Amino acid sequence: xxxxxxxxxxxxxxxxxxxxxxxxxxxxxxxxxxxxxxxxxxxxxxxxxxxxxxxxxxxxxxxxxxxxxxxxxxxxxxxxxxxxxxxxxxxxxxxxxxxxxxxxxxxxxxxxxxxxxxxxxxxxxxxxxxxxxxxxxxxxxxxxxxxxxxxxxxxxxxxxxxxxxxxxxxxxxxxxxxxxxxxxxxxxxxxxxxxxxxxxxxxxxxxxxxxxxxxxxxxxxxxxxxxxxxxxxxxxxxxxxxxxxxxxxxxxxxxxxxxxxxxxxxxxxxxxxxxxxxxxxxxxxxxxxxxxxxxxxxxxxxxxxxxxxxx
Amino acid sequence: xxxxxxxxxxxxxxxxxxxxxxxxxxxxxxxxxxxxxxxxxxxxxxxxxxxxxxxxxxxxxxxxxxxxxxxxxxxxxxxxxxxxxxxxxxxxxxxxxxxxxxxxxxxxxxxxxxxxxxxxxxxxxxxxxxxxxxxxxxxxxxxxxxxxxxxxxxxxxxxxxxxxxxxxxxxxxxxxxxxxxxxxxxxxxxxxxxxxxxxxxxxxxxxxxxxxxxxxxxxxxxxxxxxxxxxxxxxxxxxxxxxxxxxxxxxxxxxxxxxxxxxxxxxxxxxxxxxxxxx
Numbered sequence: 001x002x003x004x005x006x007x008x009x010x011x012x013x014x015x016x017x018x019x020x021x022x023x024x025x026x027x028x029x030x031x032x033x034x035x036x037x038x039x040x041x042x043x044x045x046x047x048x049x050x051x052x053x054x055x056x057x058x059x060x061x062x063x064x065x066x067x068x069x070x071x072x073x074x075x076x077x078x079x080x081x082x083x084x085x086x087x088x089x090x091x092x093x094x095x096x097x098x099x100x101x102x103x104x105x106x107x108x109x110x111x112x113x114x115x116x117x118x119x120x121x122x123x124x125x126x127x128x129x130x131x132x133x134x135x136x137x138x139x140x141x142x143x144x145x146x147x148x149x150x151x152x153x154x155x156x157x158x159x160x161x162x163x164x165x166x167x168x169x170x171x172x173x174x175x176x177x178x179x180x181x182x183x184x185x186x187x188x189x190x191x192x193x194x195x196x197x198x199x200x201x202x203x204x205x206x207x208x209x210x211x212x213x214x215x216x217x218x219x220x221x222x223x224x225x226x227x228x229x230x231x232x233x234x235x236x237x238x239x240x241x242x243x244x245x246x247x248x249x250x251x252x253x254x255x256x257x258x259x260x261x262x263x264x265x266x267x268x269x270x271x272x273x274x275x276x277x278x279x280x281x282x283x284x285x286x287x288x289x290x291x292x293x294x295x296x297x298x299x300x301x302x303x304x305x306x307x308x309x310x311x
Numbered sequence: 312x313x314x315x316x317x318x319x320x321x322x323x324x325x326x327x328x329x330x331x332x333x334x335x336x337x338x339x340x341x342x343x344x345x346x347x348x349x350x351x352x353x354x355x356x357x358x359x360x361x362x363x364x365x366x367x368x369x370x371x372x373x374x375x376x377x378x379x380x381x382x383x384x385x386x387x388x389x390x391x392x393x394x395x396x397x398x399x400x401x402x403x404x405x406x407x408x409x410x411x412x413x414x415x416x417x418x419x420x421x422x423x424x425x426x427x428x429x430x431x432x433x434x435x436x437x438x439x440x441x442x443x444x445x446x447x448x449x450x451x452x453x454x455x456x457x458x459x460x461x462x463x464x465x466x467x468x469x470x471x472x473x474x475x476x477x478x479x480x481x482x483x484x485x486x487x488x489x490x491x492x493x494x495x496x497x498x499x500x501x502x503x504x505x506x507x508x509x510x511x512x513x514x515x516x517x518x519x520x521x522x523x524x525x526x527x528x529x530x531x532x533x534x535x536x537x538x539x540x541x542x543x544x545x546x547x548x549x550x551x552x553x554x555x556x557x558x559x560x561x562x563x564x565x566x567x568x569x570x571x572x573x574x575x576x577x578x579x580x581x582x583x584x585x586x587x588x589x590x
């Protein structure tokens with residue numbers, strides 16, 4: 001609106017000098033934004049369009065020619081046991097990691113903010129896994145999960161509980177990876193919730209107290225939780241997007257095994273695309289991955305918009 | 312919530328629960344570090360013992376640095392993360408300034424494109440970029456590690472939001488002083504943007520120091536390994552899985568970020584939470 005008003009005022013007074021100035025501003029803007037624009041097309045928009053096109057071909061890296069085969073890659077993919085397993089495992093992983101790490105993150109944030117002592121220590125401790133190099137920690141976890149002399153099974157033995165072969169047992173391997181995923185993302189969710197908690201106006205709690213809300217649980221139900229609602233939805237979507245991208249732990253600890261029990265979407269894409277160089281097929285897998293992530297991102301934008309309307 | 316006084320029993324319960332959680336969170340770090348101090352014999356014992364009986368730290372850490380070129384890996388990591396961050400700023404800052412402060416045709420469309428690009432996860436572009444680099448002969452080089460990340464739409468977005476809050480008077484005054492638009496970007500806008508740049512820098516450095524996916528795809532030569540590739544290589548290279556040196560190598564790789572984090576916790580948490588927006 002302001003733009004329109006400004007031009008409306010300016011037009012009658014427009015002189016050659018003015019027009020030249022506007023033209024120069026256009027040129028400056030182009031030269032300032034140009035490199036970023038070019039790189040955006042080269043490394044983001046171009047590749048995404050390319051992935052869509054590639055998924056309709058039988059291209060293999062290094063091949064002299066390619067054929068357009070329509071939706072054949074997609075037909076093959078959904079008929080493939082490995083791919084279906086991969087989707088199933090990824091959804092299971094997301095389905096477990098999201099509620100657990102969001103719930104625990106919320107719990108940690110509430111408990112830490114409920115008191116004042118050791119706040120900084122707890123915050124640092126829970127946040128540490130978020131920024132530590134995941135691949136190095138995956139190697140540490142692998143060692144801790146060693147069936148005979150790993151910390152996990154030795155600790156279980158100390159309290160007389162039988163351990164597992166966490167990474168070799170088909171029935172538990174995916175849940176083991178979920179555990180590591182939860183360990184890694186609780187702290188991230190915790191700090192997002194903490195930011196949400198500090199944004200709740202103090203007088204709401206005072207008003208609740210006047211209305212006779214006295215114990216902590218009631219205070220949580222009447223004030224904190226309703227106020228945290230939008231933040232929670234946001235955290236859920238962000239965690240889901242991050243969980244869809246599980247790759248490092250799988251690649252280094254299990255290679256999708258044993259017997260595909262921990263095969264996940266990005267690992268399938270990686271092995272098809274960069275180990276077997278079936279680029280066309282891998283592109284189709286990427287499209288599915290992208291569809292999931294974009295659907296979640298769209299949901300996120302939708303929620304954010306809603307949140308603006310609340311305010 | 313209201314940060315006030317808790318009943319003593321509630322305060323105790325809070326500490327019990329949080330401390331139990333904290334132990335679980337820290338356990339892998341502690342176990343990694345303690346193992347890096349122990350001789351192989353103690354590591355492979357079927358008995359749970361926290362502290363080493365015989366100290367083997369010097370041997371383990373020497374092995375971590377000598378069995379593979381660990382220093383080279385760390386240096387590669389530093390070169391790549393620094394190059395990525397500097398180039399991201401060089402590309403993003405002028406674009407963000409134009410979006411926030413200049414009037415030009417297609418500004419709305421450009422900003423919409425930036426927002427759209429924010430949604431693209433890094434993994435989705437890997438195959439086409441790999442094919443492009445393969446044909447251009449850039450694979451397996453520093454350039455292949457840096458180039459795909461030189462454009463950070465998140466950086467553009469963040470800086471643009473920040474520049475919107477910078478008063479126009481500041482820019483007009485600079486123009487009257489005869490400073491050109493490029494001069495304004497680097498001599499006026501850059502210094503005002505330092506707080507936002509620090510947050511973005513932390514996000515960028517953490518993301519690229521820790522990145523495993525792209526280096527795994529783009530790099531073949533051992534001399535170009537980044538720290539995550541290096542530690543995985545160390546493990547694969549280990550005959551008989553020599554855990555002491557392996558845990559020493561893992562400790563070395565995570566140490567720079569962990570130390571930086573402990574020194575500047577608040578900034579790190581801010582920098583990374585900011586990026587809740589970006590996946």
